[in-house]
Amino acid sequence: MTTCQECKNFFPLEEDPNRGDCVQRVKDPRQEYYQAKPVNADDDASSCSSFQKKQQ
């Protein structure tokens, strides 16, 4: 199963690498911003349309 930790958007917490933030760049009709949402390293990413494979 592909998981969040394999994704470029995943930024693990220093104190607990099993948890982290999914950070993405967003452009809406009025502004551009970065958003962050808490995710777990082993969350299922197989159906995530924003998944981007992390470069090793």
Next chain:
Amino acid sequence: MAQTALKDTSVEEFEKKQEWWWAAEKKRSGRLDYLRKAIWKKGAIGGLYAPGVKTDLEQAVMTTNMAKSMEGSPDPYVIKSAKLFAHILDNKTIFITDHAQLVGYTGSLPNTMNWNPSIASILNAEVFNDPNAIPDPVDKNQEVIQEIVDYWAGRTDLDRMMPVFDMDDLMKMLSGSIGWGVPLARGGYSNKDYEYIMTGKRAFQDIIDELDKKLDEIDDAVHEPMANKEIAVMYDQLNNWEAMKIALEAGIRIARRYARLARIIAENFEEDPKRKEELLKIAAACEQVPAHPPRNLQESFQYDIFIQMMSRTEAIEGAWPCRPDYYHGPYYDKDVHIDKTLTKEEALDLVGEFLIRAAEVCQFKPKFAREGLQGIDGTWVWTMGGVDEKGKDACNDLTIAFMQAARLVRVANPTFAFRWHPQVKDEVMREVFECIRHGLGYPSIRNDPILISNAMHWHGHPIEEARLWVHQACMSPNPTTKHGYQPMRMANATANCAKIIEYVFTSGFDPVVNMQVGAETPDVSTFKDFEAFFDAWVLQMRTIFSILVRSVNRARLLAPTMTPRPFLSGLSERCIESGQDTCDPSIARGNAWITAFTWVENADSLAAVKKLVFDEGKYTLAELKDALAKNWNGYEDMRLDFVKNVPKWGNDDDYVDSIMLRCLDECAKFSKELKCPCGNNWPILPENVSGNIHYANIVGALPNGRRLGDALYDGGISPGPGLDKNGPTAVLKSCGKIDHVTQGRAFLLNQRLSPTQLADEKGFQLWKAYMRTWADLGLDHVQFNMVDDATLRSAQKDPEKYQEVIVRVAGYSAHFVDISRKTQDNIIQRTVQGLG
């Protein structure tokens, strides 16, 4: 406007044409311009949310899932409330907008409106029934919403409280005929103990340390070989303190999440070194506050934004009581003048952004609130100026910076209310005037000495506390002190006062909602003299006020156990000290007021009855009753007599003015009989927001000649639009007959002035002379529209071109194009007063 036209026209040319909005766009910094245009317009336009603005389902789903997961938990309710709050802060999506220096938003994305489904099922139903605001895919999300609505049915604050209310009162209040609001502690607005948390002496971590000490002490105490009443109470204190701690710790954690995001952007994405530095500054600020007191202006603003955001996670907040120049002023002084770490221009950018961060805040509101607050999400009336606790002038350089920033970013919300007093310097008055002249409709001007006396008279606030007042909503002063701050919207007792006179003719039966709401006074046609008629008016007034006040009193009493607010309690010295909830009336002084919507119709109607029925005997009460029941149909000549041939309020005519004073005396007398659960009084406060339009189809025909469906007067003690025919001084003189200390809590006055007349230095001097008369006559409030008819009519014809024109509606400002046609017409109808 086309970009080339904007580029080719100079600031001076725009200013000469009084097209202030284009001038502002050219004058402000690139950062402010980007951030100003980045705002999603959240105020409802004619009652509907703007395209693209969506209800935030993320927090609603999170709230629901967390509530489900805690169902079997043995935790006391207050602890569950705190855990729910913490869960949202720990898991919500956060974002940082490009160019921003301040962060924090109520929703998960910039275009979303926060929805808290745990407060009222009637609100949840409106979310479901508002497909325009449901995010895509609508069908699927409607199912999600349906599940949320179903889960909360019977579980929301209001649903749980209804069985323990007086159902008869509650039905009358919620019928929409006499009230405007729902008696709930988590649905309204809260003032805060800013003296405790905003003076740099402490922040969240200090309070948590204090709570830890209290928890240790109490843990020891309950295990001593002793048992008594004090110990029995300690378990509740323990739970409340524990809940406050959970909430404050979550507050620190979400700030650290923002800090982390800022660092991630700086270290992984941002290439511009200047922006990188800014992001690291954001990170440092969010690591400092709210855990620790701010060290500079940016952190001070950031601290404030976090507190507001968190408060809006815990409850629906329809207002924004604060005093930003007073509490942030010392940091401005330190950064700009002492440490010189900020230039004035850089500080102005921060101030402008602070206004923008507030302008974008939004929570989904029910339709009655959207109609009453057209064009805005809530009344963010920020208090400026005034005196300090010792009575010395508190205006500072940040007061001036706020006025200047407001003219650059030109947001309609927040607006300012300026506490005028005799020591205010001319340079500050000039800045205030410039905002009004630039057509912002704000600041409104408040008479500080009068309102300080008023706070002491009505609520017994000691003078040092009375001097520290802020607007709890549009109009009502409330101190930001330990025992003075008021944690809920007691003004859910908002009365649609035109019903008082209407019910005299219907013996209390409301034909619109088809129920007996008012008192069953005798058939109006049986009254033999004006005194009997007036007695019926008094009884209807007492009945309506009592229904509303009883319901709100009940809600306040139930709030500490049924709808606790652990976060708000955690910011309050009296709660930290006592271990009681913020709404607990036993630890508060009380500062309730009845907002009196649609008030002046009473004086004009009573005067009409007195003159044409009793003094001149031209008509009988039976005829008048019939005419009103038929909405004046078939009685047009008679109606015109009632409109034209009776003195109207606002013309310095003692015939009608004395009736106004008599009505206010009756209310003031009753206000001292009515008591809130803190044991304090319930004075009235005439003002309207845009209730005059909302109630147009709810209030029947009235003896002042108004028909069902016509807009009501624009509120407070403002004369009816176009009925003040004797000039501005006559208006002030009528209003000056009211004792603004003892006859009510505050009195709103709308005035329209001519922008052409007040264009230059002479204009400023004319305005100052007018303000001197206003102050000498002892009025407590005045606010101005200074946009001419031609501009407003052009904006009606070509709204696209006039998107940025702002007008004063009532206790708030709005973009002219965002308010309904009826409200627009009502503003145009107001008399433009020539000064001098």
